[in-house]
Amino acid sequence: MPLGTDTKQYETPNHPYQGERIASEHSLVDRYGLSNKEELWRAQSELRSYRREARELLGQAQDDETVIRRSEEFLNRLKRVGILNETDELGDILSLEVEDILERRLQTVVYRTGLANTPQQARQFIVHGHVVVDGQRHLVPSYVVDTDEEDLVAFDENSPLADELHPERAEGNQ
Numbered sequence: 383m384p385l386g387t388d389t390k391q392y393e394t395p396n397h398p399y400q401g402e403r404i405a406s407e408h409s410l411v412d413r414y415g416l417s418n419k420e421e422l423w424r425a426q427s428e429l430r431s432y433r434r435e436a437r438e439l440l441g442q443a444q445d446d447e448t449v450i451r452r453s454e455e456f457l458n459r460l461k462r463v464g465i466l467n468e469t470d471e472l473g474d475i476l477s478l479e480v481e482d483i484l485e486r487r488l489q490t491v492v493y494r495t496g497l498a499n500t501p502q503q504a505r506q507f508i509v510h511g512h513v514v515v516d517g518q519r520h521l522v523p524s525y526v527v528d529t530d531e532e533d534l535v536a537f538d539e540n541s542p543l544a545d546e547l548h549p550e551r552a553e554g555n556q
Contacts, residue, residue, distance in 0.1 A: 415501025
């Protein structure tokens with residue numbers, strides 16, 4: 383189903399008030415510096431679609447050539463973006479958590495590599511155009527960083543933040 387302008391890319395929770403769920407959502411929103419719960423719900427929907435595809439592939443005959451090829455392509459795609467390790471198999475997708483998805487966002491990678499002091503600051507640096515991935519500026523904090531791009535995340539050379547002595551630079555990067 384192609385996504386149009388009216389199609390939501392996430393599903394909201396079934397029950398509007400569940401104290402435990404709300405508390406865990408707040409904790410994830412704070413920990414990953416998300417702007418709102420919608421971003422968290424998008425990651426949860428993405429995880430659900432991965433699990434759905436894995437269950438579908440696991441339920442089909444494993445000796446069929448097309449099933450084997452689809453399974454390998456699916457696994458390679460998740461390994462390329464760093465959601466799975468190289469040794470993981472199709473069944474391991476069912477044990478993934480939403481944190482595995484959130485860890486691959488550009489915002490989290492910028493924070494984890496030490497370019498920003500907080501996830502919120504990482505988000506600001508990205509939105510304001512200070513961060514590049516392999517020389518390409520990305521303005522979207524939810525951009526999924528491939529494992530081979532992870533070492534190529536840096537400040538734009540024209541950004542004032544590229545100066546090591548800039549006061550907003552992360553403490554460990556000076």
